[in-house]
Amino acid sequence: MHLIELPSVMGPTGVGKSTFINTAAGKVVTPVGHDLQSCTATIQHAFCPYPGNRSRRIVFVDTPGFDDTFVDDSEILRRIAVWLATSYGNDMKLAGVLYLHDISQPRMFGTSRRNLDMFRRLCGEDAEKNVILVTTKWGDIVPDVGRRREEQLKSSFWKEMVEHGSRPARFEGSKESAWEVIKPILANKEVLEAIRIQQEMVDLGKMIPETDAGNTLRAALKEVAATHRRAVEGLRAGVGDDEERQRLKETEKELRELLKQIEDLKLPFMKRFLSLFTGR
Ligand SMILES: Nc1nc2c(ncn2[C@@H]2O[C@H](COP(=O)(O)OP(=O)(O)OP(=O)(O)O)[C@@H](O)[C@H]2O)c(=O)[nH]1
Ligand SMILES: [Mg+2]
Numbered sequence: 001m002h003l004i005e006l007p008s009v010m011g012p013t014g015v016g017k018s019t020f021i022n023t024a025a026g027k028v029v030t031p032v033g034h035d036l037q038s039c040t041a042t043i044q045h046a047f048c049p050y051p052g053n054r055s056r057r058i059v060f061v062d063t064p065g066f067d068d069t070f071v072d073d074s075e076i077l078r079r080i081a082v083w084l085a086t087s088y089g090n091d092m093k094l095a096g097v098l099y100l101h102d103i104s105q106p107r108m109f110g111t112s113r114r115n116l117d118m119f120r121r122l123c124g125e126d127a128e129k130n131v132i133l134v135t136t137k138w139g140d141i142v143p144d145v146g147r148r149r150e151e152q153l154k155s156s157f158w159k160e161m162v163e164h165g166s167r168p169a170r171f172e173g174s175k176e177s178a179w180e181v182i183k184p185i186l187a188n189k190e191v192l193e194a195i196r197i198q199q200e201m202v203d204l205g206k207m208i209p210e211t212d213a214g215n216t217l218r219a220a221l222k223e224v225a226a227t228h229r230r231a232v233e234g235l236r237a238g239v240g241d242d243e244e245r246q247r248l249k250e251t252e253k254e255l256r257e258l259l260k261q262i263e264d265l266k267l268p269f270m271k272r273f274l275s276l277f278t279g280r
Contacts, residue, residue, distance in 0.1 A: 101116075
């Protein structure tokens with residue numbers, strides 16, 4: 001039996017994860033988005049022949065990114081966590097993880113930072129040696145500008161990861177470039193044992209709210225909810241015109257959704273109660 005190699009592709013929405021996988025596969029195996037809305041909402045996996053070696057089976061795992069609306073973040077985390085835990089529980093090991101970053105973006109916006117933070121929480125420090133930090137959309141910028149940004153990333157946001165063994169790579173749009181990017185992962189003799197969220201959920205029996213990623217997301221959602229609450233209070237205090245009333249309604253709706261997500265990320269009462277006795 002051949003080992004199935006599972007490189008998992010992660011990163012913010014719209015960064016080009018599905019495009020990368022389709023390019024590597026040489027055909028459309030996972031849908032690509034054409035507007036600002038996130039496209040890959042569920043985890044997709046795509047079988048792909050290994051160029052020049054029919055005996056190797058590779059399955060790319062396409063994951064949804066966390067976006068800047070926070071609307072479905074707890075659901076996205078749940079889908080990623082459940083998929084990773086189930087595959088690990090079924091003895092499918094990840095070959096490595098690709099984290100994609102759009103180099104045409106002038107700055108690390110909130111979404112990029114948050115995605116990177118969530119990614120690191122999901123992955124854990126020990127697995128960072130099996131991470132490839134892939135920059136995309138090089139065709140959209142002047143190469144010199146891209147190179148400068150890449151250096152900045154390596155000396156700031158990616159610094160620790162690079163120190164832990166993560167490897168930066170450029171995806172330049174072609175099939176050859178895609179395979180060049182994943183080569184180090186496929187050259188690894190040993191597959192990645194497990195990333196942090198898999199260990200937490202499968203080996204330690206934790207629930208999503210107890211994981212590092214779950215805790216981080218809950219904290220981020222709480223901060224956004226606090227900002228929304230202040231905005232709602234401000235809007236309620238003013239004698240609003242129609243436009244303001246509309247904005248109030250929308251902000252209240254968003255706040256309700258955020259609070260629901262925070263609730264979803266709380267540990268059920270019984271589990272909290274039992275943990276007082278078991279220490280877990
Ligand atoms: N110019 C340029 N556009 C790209 C590149 N890669 C992807 N795109 C475009 O960026 C948009 C988003 O690409 P996707 O591959 O759907 O991105 P994704 O990361 O899978 O997005 P989600 O599924 O929403 O998380 C599409 O319109 C792509 O055509 C690239 O290298 N250069
Ligand atoms: Mg996608």
